[in-house]
Amino acid sequence: MARKLSEKAFLTDYNIHDFDVPLTSVDMAIFTIRDSQLQVLLVKRAQHPALDCWALPGGFIDLKRDRTLADTARRKLLEKTGVDTPYLEQVESFGSRDRDPRGWSVTVAYLALIASEEIRLSRDGSSEEVAWVPVEKAEQQFDLAFDHTEILKSCHGRLTSKVQYTSLPVNLLPREFTLTELQQTFEIVLGNSVEKKSFRRRILDADILEETGNVKTGSNRPAKLYRVKADGQSHFFARNIEGPR
Amino acid sequence: MARKLSEKAFLTDYNIHDFDVPLTSVDMAIFTIRDSQLQVLLVKRAQHPALDCWALPGGFIDLKRDRTLADTARRKLLEKTGVDTPYLEQVESFGSRDRDPRGWSVTVAYLALIASEEIRLSRDGSSEEVAWVPVEKAEQQFDLAFDHTEILKSCHGRLTSKVQYTSLPVNLLPREFTLTELQQTFEIVLGNSVEKKSFRRRILDADILEETGNVKTGSNRPAKLYRVKADGQSHFFARNIEGPR
DNA sequence: TTTTCTTAGTGTCGTTATGACACTAACATA
DNA sequence: TATGTTAGTGTCATAACGACACTAAGAAAA
Numbered sequence: 001m002a003r004k005l006s007e008k009a010f011l012t013d014y015n016i017h018d019f020d021v022p023l024t025s026v027d028m029a030i031f032t033i034r035d036s037q038l039q040v041l042l043v044k045r046a047q048h049p050a051l052d053c054w055a056l057p058g059g060f061i062d063l064k065r066d067r068t069l070a071d072t073a074r075r076k077l078l079e080k081t082g083v084d085t086p087y088l089e090q091v092e093s094f095g096s097r098d099r100d101p102r103g104w105s106v107t108v109a110y111l112a113l114i115a116s117e118e119i120r121l122s123r124d125g126s127s128e129e130v131a132w133v134p135v136e137k138a139e140q141q142f143d144l145a146f147d148h149t150e151i152l153k154s155c156h157g158r159l160t161s162k163v164q165y166t167s168l169p170v171n172l173l174p175r176e177f178t179l180t181e182l183q184q185t186f187e188i189v190l191g192n193s194v195e196k197k198s199f200r201r202r203i204l205d206a207d208i209l210e211e212t213g214n215v216k217t218g219s220n221r222p223a224k225l226y227r228v229k230a231d232g233q234s235h236f237f238a239r240n241i242e243g244p245r
Numbered sequence: 246m247a248r249k250l251s252e253k254a255f256l257t258d259y260n261i262h263d264f265d266v267p268l269t270s271v272d273m274a275i276f277t278i279r280d281s282q283l284q285v286l287l288v289k290r291a292q293h294p295a296l297d298c299w300a301l302p303g304g305f306i307d308l309k310r311d312r313t314l315a316d317t318a319r320r321k322l323l324e325k326t327g328v329d330t331p332y333l334e335q336v337e338s339f340g341s342r343d344r345d346p347r348g349w350s351v352t353v354a355y356l357a358l359i360a361s362e363e364i365r366l367s368r369d370g371s372s373e374e375v376a377w378v379p380v381e382k383a384e385q386q387f388d389l390a391f392d393h394t395e396i397l398k399s400c401h402g403r404l405t406s407k408v409q410y411t412s413l414p415v416n417l418l419p420r421e422f423t424l425t426e427l428q429q430t431f432e433i434v435l436g437n438s439v440e441k442k443s444f445r446r447r448i449l450d451a452d453i454l455e456e457t458g459n460v461k462t463g464s465n466r467p468a469k470l471y472r473v474k475a476d477g478q479s480h481f482f483a484r485n486i487e488g489p490r
Numbered sequence: 491t492t493t494t495c496t497t498a499g500t501g502t503c504g505t506t507a508t509g510a511c512a513c514t515a516a517c518a519t520a
Numbered sequence: 521t522a523t524g525t526t527a528g529t530g531t532c533a534t535a536a537c538g539a540c541a542c543t544a545a546g547a548a549a550a
Contacts, residue, residue, distance in 0.1 A: 024340075238485050
């Protein structure tokens, strides 16, 4: 009982500003497929430090409005893209003395996958410039702010490795899609082709999709449209998908 | 040029204490095999908050001494166990308004694997009580401080899932070990038995081990001793290991 | 109406890593 | 020398995949 009281006293006296704490933020790699390429959203910084540098969208936690880290990530995503129910996954945290000139800092990196159809860029009034950039170009030809190139590579690496054994790319497509569209999405993310029959067996046997009853007609045989099943967690396959041998 | 100067001016004026920032710490689940069980290291907190509660070892980043988050984790591990070259992997970060009574806080969780032979508990002068506890017991019967039960489950989950498709459990063994010992380690982490021949084929075909030339003699046929190859990254298998069908 | 083109979707066989399980090998101890 | 115990192997069945040729169904041209 005495101890309970003394914890209360401890908390009353506690002031975070008495201690050295790092800056802590959230950054995110928002991926989509545009023009048959995997692209990532970049923003041009409108503030110091790294003013005018391209960077991953992100920012500080709003201690008043955000209950959790994921809230911060969702808020940033909504501000930039207008998308509010994305696939969102925490990837890795980066913390060091040198990554930000303001001092010791930690950033929690998130990965988001969205369908390009759902995007309305820069819905908020922020004046930052926003752009979709093909991932390879962003990694190799952009000199991103802070350690954002490393963060982007980490998120991209997580994505490409999970494609090997999960059904994660379904999150890059709109609600209804054909198996061929899904296959193309896998191929774009993987960076190589996959065999049609193997792919379809794999996906259909996994029992993660259901037919919508609709078909997509074009100038050829209509293709059945599918959607992710309601309970659809990202499915894990027992084996990795292989490229051509 | 004017901008470069103004960034300098910006940094001169910048004071982290002008902003609300969360507390940021590192916590870790240190696993080892003892008594044929997967066990995790717990410490009894000697300070508020959650005084006298069992918790995962961890603490705040030392902004002066730690260059990176991994430094903080390594330092904590060394303080508690005397082990300084462990397998160390960042798992997940937990941040929310409510997880710590002191206010908004973020903790970066790490997973460490060490061989029980290498441990010298509580090498430092800290007066905290330290104990190895079987993982299931720690998860189910201990009321850990803060959200440490959730953190432990996350680290444990990462471990058990990676066992399915990597050679990660080699890090729970001493430098030299027999294939049977390695198999037992896999079985303990997996929680079920694996078939001897399949296991040996898998491990040997992966080409991650080399014979030391030594054998372990007992009251029967001697067993060849192996060690992890020098370049040994944790190997990824193309298929998951299956339990009995 | 028929042909042709294009994309959707299937049948089937070989390959590969694994599970199952019986088998042999090598030592200590009695 | 026999016996028990653990190390390690031979071999076949199986599951999931790659390869690739095949059929199906529509639009548009002829």
